[in-house]
Amino acid sequence: MASLNVYSVLVVLFLTCGAVMATKENDQIIKENNCKTKMGLPCVLEAFTIIFNTGSISNKCCGELVVLGKVCHSALVKRTLENPLFKYLNPATIIAKSIQTWNNCLALIDSPSPSA
Secondary structure (H helix, E strand, O other): HHHHHHHHHHHHHHHOOOOOOOOOHHHHHHHOOEEEEEEEHHHHHHHHHHHHOOOOOOOHHHHHHHOHHHHHHHHHHHHHOOOOOHHOHHHHHHHHHHHHHHHHHHHHOOOOOOOO
């Protein structure tokens, strides 16, 4: 539970203050696409946790992630990686987990519902 609280604080810090050293390109993408307003905080925390740590993402949050869009998803992940707080992480690993999460959610959302 403590690790979730740490991630919650980091995500809130990220969403409110932004990454200090974010590139203008990612900032511009995020601003132009209103990326910060397209997902609710609980789903941001779920997606953030699965990509930057471990865990699973709910169907509801997968839906929100897909609505967020791949451009926003990628820009937010890259922007987070530019934050000095995350310098210890391997960017290739995080980007791979980000792509895997995106693909899994897209497949889940695109898959037909089972018949009743």
